Amino acid sequence: MRDMRTLETFYWVATLGGFRAAAQHLNTTQPAISARIAQLEEELGVRLFDRQTKRITLTNRGAVLLSYSEKIFQIRTEMLQAVSDNGALLRGTFRLGVSETLVHTWLSPLLERIRALYPQISLDISVDTTVEIHKQLLSLDLDLGLVAAPLDHPDARSLKLCAYPFRLLVSPAFRAALPANATDRMLLTRYPIITYPKSALSTKNLIAVSQERLGLANLRIWGISPITTIIDMARTGLGIAALSPVSIPKILAAGELETLPSRLPLEDLSFYSTYLPGPNAFLKEAIRDLALEAAEAFSATTGHPD
Template structure:
């Protein structure tokens, strides 16, 4: 009998979580089932992998030696699934994900159509909410994975860039700056700003890049802070101010001649969108296929 990958995955999760009960929750298994699989692996290997006590468990010397091999096996399975997902359109399944506001409202809707044409047997269920809510639902096993606008630093979560994006200066049609393609920061400061709320991924990217380039964001005359990209766009279209938003989010308004997109001299607001999921999770093949699609296709033809 060969070593059992399922048991290796369970062993790795117990070691990572530090308890059988937490590993059981992460794996959607009962605690006795997790204990039984670890015992079966110990019987097969002929060693004890954990020292158990009433208060905690600790890896044995053999367990510490096995851990990096188990991690490599999990990584290899993930890489194998990603490689194989390129070669078939017959993959079936339901893909459930969370998407932060800009990604879910303006980016993914343009990509799901082409994805569906290539993989017609994968159905998609998407919840649009902020990054904090997505992270909470992933940690509570209510969502498999999410696509968010800022890197997430959490010990239990794997974060990986999968999409590129760029923010631009957005002004209403007829605005004094609308005749230009590029504006100096000093010229931009003459006009009122309408921005996303503090803490949003878009706002954070804008502020960090301006400060990195030596510009004082405190000099910006902010007249409104709004909780959605749609609200910001509506206010700008109405002539209430200018803003900095993802270029992807105003494609429709640009086509209708409602707003103009400009660059700010010496500043490039480039960012990534990230996939996030539990580090101990093996994503379903439908999710692996979708993330591979995002990484490897030329998405500019749709965005």
């Protein structure tokens, strides 16, 4: 086997189920992928793929090679980590998917730690909903997700990082104008709820608890991204914001928004690291551990326990 690139090409064809998908993932051409696989099969003297179906599948020998490939990638990354100065030899692009709440809490300290420990690693960061990040993890367009729910996949490796309160928030003028006897049912019936998109887990939970406790079948949800837009709309009195106070400490400290008392049992926002194994599994685990450290440090300094 001439180089690791050929083995990586084999891994991505096997994992993505096709030459075209592997070519797109590796940013090369399909003929180049086909040539590398043909070279590998000739060198090993065996067929690695069954090409009789639309989605190519591994032969028995191919399945054995895939298993060893994963081990080789793991050992290679561990070796570079062990012999280099704090990961200085590790290179390439690491693709990270992040829920927006974490952008406003401990993402920056995490990025500082990654930069310090892995100076040759480039970061490609995608801020999106958990649903969209899950899709990108499954299509292998992301390496690691820091999101509000674990990835639903038998091979996924997930770890809970933290949990933060989820509250209803309004402007002081909005609250002052409310009747003294305002109830949850009246508020949620009369005013729109300005929050994360409807695909967000927290929004689904809010809708579910409103139906269960108040019998409200049709909450007026204004699903919006980013958080800054939610804040701006709530400050102008357009409705009731629903988000985690940990993401807007300066807004709360300035008195621009305040918590609206509610008897609804709103579920905390939990966040997880989640990823699928692959050639850079060791780096995924390392950055997962750094994320956990960043979450714990944030909780320790802000008084928000995990």
